[in-house]
Amino acid sequence: MSQKRVLITGAAGFLGSHLCDRFLAEGYFVIGMDNFITGDSKNLAHLSSNSSFLFIQHDVTNFINIEGDLDYILHFASPASPIDYLKIPIQTLKVGSLGTHNLLGLAKAKEARLLIASTSEVYGDPLVHPQTEDYYGNVNTIGPRGVYDEAKRFQESITMAYHRFHGLETRIVRIFNTYGPRMRLNDGRVIPAFMGQALRGEDLTVFGDGIQTRSFCYVTDQVEGIYRLLLSDYANPVNIGNPHEITIKDFAEEIISLTGTTQKVIYKDLPVDDPMQRQPDITLAKNLLGWEPKVGRAEGMKKTYDYFKNLTEAELHKSEHKDFSNYNK
Numbered sequence: 001m002s003q004k005r006v007l008i009t010g011a012a013g014f015l016g017s018h019l020c021d022r023f024l025a026e027g028y029f030v031i032g033m034d035n036f037i038t039g040d041s042k043n044l045a046h047l048s049s050n051s052s053f054l055f056i057q058h059d060v061t062n063f064i065n066i067e068g069d070l071d072y073i074l075h076f077a078s079p080a081s082p083i084d085y086l087k088i089p090i091q092t093l094k095v096g097s098l099g100t101h102n103l104l105g106l107a108k109a110k111e112a113r114l115l116i117a118s119t120s121e122v123y124g125d126p127l128v129h130p131q132t133e134d135y136y137g138n139v140n141t142i143g144p145r146g147v148y149d150e151a152k153r154f155q156e157s158i159t160m161a162y163h164r165f166h167g168l169e170t171r172i173v174r175i176f177n178t179y180g181p182r183m184r185l186n187d188g189r190v191i192p193a194f195m196g197q198a199l200r201g202e203d204l205t206v207f208g209d210g211i212q213t214r215s216f217c218y219v220t221d222q223v224e225g226i227y228r229l230l231l232s233d234y235a236n237p238v239n240i241g242n243p244h245e246i247t248i249k250d251f252a253e254e255i256i257s258l259t260g261t262t263q264k265v266i267y268k269d270l271p272v273d274d275p276m277q278r279q280p281d282i283t284l285a286k287n288l289l290g291w292e293p294k295v296g297r298a299e300g301m302k303k304t305y306d307y308f309k310n311l312t313e314a315e316l317h318k319s320e321h322k323d324f325s326n327y328n329k
Contacts, residue, residue: 003052005029005069007112009060009103010076012039014182015117015175015222019074020044022223024052031066034077035059037091038084043182060099061091070112072230075103078117078152081189082145082271089147090328096151097158104162104170113169115230116159118237120176120278121149130245130279133174133237144272156237163235171229176241176280180219180300181307185315190214191301194252195308198259199316208270210249215279217242218300221293228289241280242293254297258305 006023010016011032016039023030024047032044032055047053058064060077078095079085085092100116107114123131124139139149156172163170179191186196197204217240225240246254252265285291 003027003029004071005031006072006074007031007033007066007070007106008074008076009033009099010039010078010117011055012036012041012043013076013080014043014180014184015178015219016076017043017182018180018219018223019076019226020047020053022227024050026227028052030054031056031070033058033060033064037088038079038081038184040184060102061094062102064102064106066106066110070106070110073103073107073110073112073114074117074226074230075100075114075155076117079148080119081184082148083186085148086144088328089144092147093151096155100155100158104158104168107170108162108166108168113171113230114159115171115173115226116155118156118172118174119148119152120174120239120241120280121145121275122153122156122174123275123278124149125275126277129277130243130281131239132281133239133284145274160235170235171232172235172237173226173229174237174239174241174280175222176217176239177214177278178217178219178222178241180304182219183304185308185311190248190251191216191304192308194255195259195305196316198255198261198263199308199311201261201263203263203266204252204255206248206252206265206267207274208248208267210252210265210267211247212270212274212276213245213247213278214251215242215245216297216300217293218295218297218303221295225285225289225291228291229285232289234288238285238288239280239282240285240291241282242297243280243282244297245277245279246297254301258301
């Protein structure tokens with residue numbers, strides 16, 4: 001039997017790099033693609049000598065050409081943190097629209113199955129809790145977060161259009177907050193933000209009053225859910241996340257306890273349209289995929305902290321100064 005081939009976009013990112021590892025472990029030939037806007041080449045450095053891995057530096061909003069057959073495509077190219085998509089709002093919209101369109105065309109030409117990475121942000125600031133896949137969401141289309149939320153909602157729409165009109169094999173995963181090694185320390189998301197502040201001896205910043213909730217899924221659980229969904233026969237969206245909910249205030253105290261630091265929690269104004277609740281209903285994933293998270297938060301956070309505390313001083317204090325002007329055209 002010939003070796004199956006998979007293309008993973010956003011391969012140098014946090015989730016993308018872990019997916020490369022998983023598919024290589026499963027015996028696939030993996031083609032990783034990234035343009036390094038937010039990805040980091042060090043996330044793939046350990047694969048440089050792997051004969052079953054090929055990396056292509058490319059922006060998926062431009063035409064994509066891949067030599068040879070493809071069995072699967074996983075589209076994970078997109079800024080995923082508020083700091084990123086507020087700096088590059090136009091590129092965020094383009095990668096969700098033009099990039100997805102290009103990959104749908106590639107999947108059609110190669111007769112490949114395409115899985116797209118959607119997000120819990122399609123639910124906006126939800127009026128239904130926990131969030132089920134049949135909830136349509138409460139999203140501000142013109143707010144600052146709309147560039148990410150609407151890019152993902154459009155991505156789902158065009159993917160389903162290709163599925164219905166062209167009969168294309170497609171899968172949609174709605175990813176809830178995920179964490180683990182290789183997260184970027186200064187990307188603005190809750191866990192790397194808290195970890196960075198704790199390791200630098202800074203007070204931990206909570207936005208709002210801290211009673212807003214999040215549910216955190218460890219990366220190996222997330223990858224397992226994505227892998228099972230790809231190989232399933234289900235085309236509609238599926239939530240993959242950990243349903244164990246915690247307030248941001250309580251989570252900050254957990255980080256202080258984990259890191260053994262003496263900082264206090266300080267409070268700042270809540271960003272515009274920041275969701276107050278985020279908890280997946282994973283009934284569908286349990287029934288359809290036989291999937292549920294296995295790694296508890298204490299275990300996962302210990303592994304994540306071990307990764308972050310081994311960063312160099314330069315990495316720990318690194319600030320993002322990249323010129324994004326070319327990506328906002």
